[in-house]
Amino acid sequence: MVTEKRATGTQTATGPLSILTCASCGKKNRIRAKDRGTPHCGTCGAALPWLVTATDDTFEAEARSSVAVLVDLWAPWCGPCRFVAPILEDLSREYAGRLKVVKVNVDENPRLAQALSAQSIPTMVVLRDGRVVDRIVGAMPKPDLAARLLPNLLNRSS
Ligand SMILES: [Zn+2]
Numbered sequence: 118m119v120t121e122k123r124a125t126g127t128q129t130a131t132g133p134l135s136i137l138t139c140a141s142c143g144k145k146n147r148i149r150a151k152d153r154g155t156p157h158c159g160t161c162g163a164a165l166p167w168l169v170t171a172t173d174d175t176f177e178a179e180a181r182s183s184v185a186v187l188v189d190l191w192a193p194w195c196g197p198c199r200f201v202a203p204i205l206e207d208l209s210r211e212y213a214g215r216l217k218v219v220k221v222n223v224d225e226n227p228r229l230a231q232a233l234s235a236q237s238i239p240t241m242v243v244l245r246d247g248r249v250v251d252r253i254v255g256a257m258p259k260p261d262l263a264a265r266l267l268p269n270l271l272n273r274s275s
Pocket residue numbers: 139140141142143144158159160161162163
């Protein structure tokens with residue numbers, strides 16, 4: 118049996134790449150994961166909605182962030198996950214510069230699903246500085262989810 122060698126070397130040097138669409142001018146920006154600061158539109162300078170897709174291989178780099186990270190553990194066959202998806206897109210726009218949404222397909226990334234103890238989906242894990250600060254199991258309406266997230270979106274005083 119041949120073990121596939123994954124080309125992760127270039128990714129650790131530069132970080133995984135995502136295409137983020139500016140909510141202000143519609144420009145598509147190519148943004149790499151970075152652990153300091155937040156992404157801004159190269160054309161108009163607006164804070165970009167930060168919603169990316171991570172895999173078992175890129176998760177560690179994507180989860181390192183100076184703002185709150187909401188990890189959305191989902192699967193295509195899960196109805197409540199489809200309910201939550203547009204809500205998370207809205208929140209990433211409304212809280213641009215304060216929130217990063219990292220989507221993880223649990224079917225394709227079983228290692229991560231296990232590491233984050235996703236026993237049922239949707240499960241949303243909120244991270245600050247790489248530590249789990251909240252865990253939301255099951256779908257909820259947007260106002261409830263926003264209220265639940267808000268305490269973790271505040272800028273730290275120190
Ligand atoms: Zn823009």
